[in-house]
Amino acid sequence: MITFDQVSVTYPDAPGPALPGVDLTVAEGELCLLVGPSGSGKSTLLGAVSGLVPHFTGGTLHGRVTVDGRDTRTHRPRELADAVGTVGQDPRAHFVTDTVEDELAYGMESMGLDPGTMRRRVEETLDLLGLAELRDRPLATLSGGQQQRVAIGSVLTPHPRVLVLDEPTSALDPGAAEEVLAVLQRLVHDLGTTVLMAEHRLERVVQYADRVLLLPGGGRPPVAGDPAEVMARSPVQPPVVSLGEAAGWSPLPLSVRDARRRAAGLRTTLAERYPQGPPGRLPAPAPAGGAAGGGKDHPAEVRDLAVRRGRTEVLHGLGLTVRRGETVALMGRNGAGKSTLLRTLMGMHEPAAGRVRLSGVTPHRTPPGELLRHAGMVPQDPRDLLYAATVTAECAAADADASASPGTCRALVSRLLPGIPGEAHPRDLSEGQRLVLALAVVLTADPPLLLLDEPTRGLDYAAKSRLVDILRELAADGRATVLATHDVELAAEVADRVVILADGEVVADGPTADVVVSSPSFAPQVAKILAPQRWLTVSQVRRALAAPVGAP
Incomplete structure (x- = not known):
């Protein structure tokens, strides 16, 4: 054919x-x-x-x-x-x-x-x-x-x-x-x-x-x-x-079903080494001052939010608080309201009811130039952020807008996805390359809150791994990230919390392992293979197998 x-x-x-x-x-x-x-x-x-x-x-x-x-x-x-x-x-x-x-x-x-x-x-x-x-x-x-x-x-x-x-x-x-x-x-x-x-x-x-x-x-x-x-x-x-490969299986499995049939020995080994379950992630750092009420100490705080588009109420009664240093994954079926929530956080939708605050300011009442000091967003279509004729010019403009050192944006691009030519027009890049460029433009301004809408669309595993490293560094530096994603593997790798939306409402909100392990739709492959144990990623399992017996 x-x-x-x-x-x-x-x-x-x-x-x-x-x-x-x-x-x-x-x-x-x-x-x-x-x-x-x-x-x-x-x-x-x-x-x-x-x-x-x-x-x-x-x-x-x-x-x-x-x-x-x-x-x-x-x-x-x-x-x-x-x-x-x-x-x-x-x-x-x-x-x-x-x-x-x-x-x-x-x-x-x-x-x-x-x-x-x-x-x-x-x-x-x-x-x-x-x-x-x-x-x-x-x-x-x-x-x-x-x-x-x-x-x-x-x-x-x-x-x-x-x-x-x-x-x-x-x-x-x-x-x-x-x-x-x-x-x-x-x-x-x-x-x-x-x-x-x-x-x-x-x-x-x-x-x-x-x-x-x-x-x-x-x-x-x-x-x-x-x-x-x-x-x-x-x-x-x-x-x-x-x-x-980590477990030494041959031939290698291609499906969760094939892997589960071979996983009994691996589950036994992991259970013997970690009878209390896999070591969890360290909790995200508490906000300065430690107050649960938050205000300026919370990069994002949403209370009883309702948003309408035309006659349709796409978000209703929604509450969410994001702490400094926390990475939150928004998940849910297409049309659940994830992108609408991110756009509302950026002031692009005015709430019909409720309250939205970013480090103490109200997004839809804050001038865009000032709002960028509180949050930066990479939308599903990164072309919405790109307007220069070349990658080099785009990076130079990002450095100037953020008052960053020359070369800051270009260094981020090269780190996320090496090999993007500086003379290329952004429209001639692949979807993944455009996303990397837009992400670098936003990160150049070093906002305390990063909003990402489907950030791994078009990215291969290597580029996704580099993105995970950057998100972890941002979290360690106290930056918060909210990412709307269908990529369950990304959520398992990087998210402290998972919030699942359905029809504009929060239906689940908790630590990543608590939410995804019990979900047939949102569980990563490792969780499905090793259930009922709570392992989420291959890197977790590799570290456990490499650790000395009896190690905490």
């Missing part, structure tokens, strides 16, 4: 090819997963299948890519549209209509399908992706995860033979991600659809792959093969594979 014959892609002025020589055949009805570090060429490879590379992206394509017998060098994307459905990293870039139902129907209208067929397929897709209640909603009012599902649905309705997906679950909550992956499984198994997918959250998808293509980056040749064999040599691995 898809054939790569010695394919490489080189962009002008680049030091080397963005995609090294790829020889690959993806059969009909196969799910092929692309893995590799950020910048290794995954998006370029996907673009070569859809025809976007090189017809719209520029650059030089060497070799030959064929899809369903069509050569992408001679067939432009519109001539492949009936065979290839593509969803990129930014769902909003795909939208051409205003409402959910119209967006699902647009591709079929362009192909001239009859109204009866269009109506039936729209209804099927609404049900498949859990979008029926949103059918009349304007796209602009949807959460990021809801928009992602609509973008996927819009390419499913024309029934393409090939699906090309770039980070399809990155903005989805765990439940919605499972639903989307279940749909893809049905398409692959029942209809013979071929799926080529790039995804950084391997813990969600690797168990479903028929084959894995590893792009190691650095000009090294790609490696294709059985998922377990490729994962064993991959520089990026899901926690279940890393735990298998």
